[in-house]
Amino acid sequence: MDDLSVEKFVALETAVWRTLATGDSEADRQLLTEDFLGVYPTGFASRTEHVAQLADGPTMESYEISDARLLVITPAAVMISYRAEFRRRDSSRASQAEVMFVSSLWCERDGQWLNVFSQDTPGPPR
Numbered sequence: 396m397d398d399l400s401v402e403k404f405v406a407l408e409t410a411v412w413r414t415l416a417t418g419d420s421e422a423d424r425q426l427l428t429e430d431f432l433g434v435y436p437t438g439f440a441s442r443t444e445h446v447a448q449l450a451d452g453p454t455m456e457s458y459e460i461s462d463a464r465l466l467v468i469t470p471a472a473v474m475i476s477y478r479a480e481f482r483r484r485d486s487s488r489a490s491q492a493e494v495m496f497v498s499s500l501w502c503e504r505d506g507q508w509l510n511v512f513s514q515d516t517p518g519p520p521r
Contacts, residue, residue: 397503401465404475404501407508408460411499412479418453420446427510428502434514456482471503478518494518 414423433440
């Protein structure tokens with residue numbers, strides 16, 4: 396059986412956040428399914444739209460994932476939910492820490508775990 400540990404999926408989520416911090420749009424594209432759907436405070440986003448946010452480079456200055464919880468739906472579908480505290484790279488908000496509670500659905504497709512769905516809910520800073 397595949398490793399369905401919370402640590403494995405925190406590592407996958409961290410990989411997505413790393414693409415936002417490094418501006419690596421190709422790595423971002425490879426972590427998301429073609430039919431990816433993001434539900435954010437700003438609206439819906441497809442994979443193309445998620446990747447496009449990196450067109451001008453990195454969007455995150457820093458990030459930290461905590462309080463992760465895993466819900467195994469099937470051996471090939473897992474929902475991870477966690478608290479993310481981050482700072483955006485844009486100068487108007489760079490100094491302000493923001494918090495999102497994130498839930499992401501990861502599915503194994505052709506032997507690879509990919510992000511199919513993600514929803515961000517704003518939360519209060521600690």
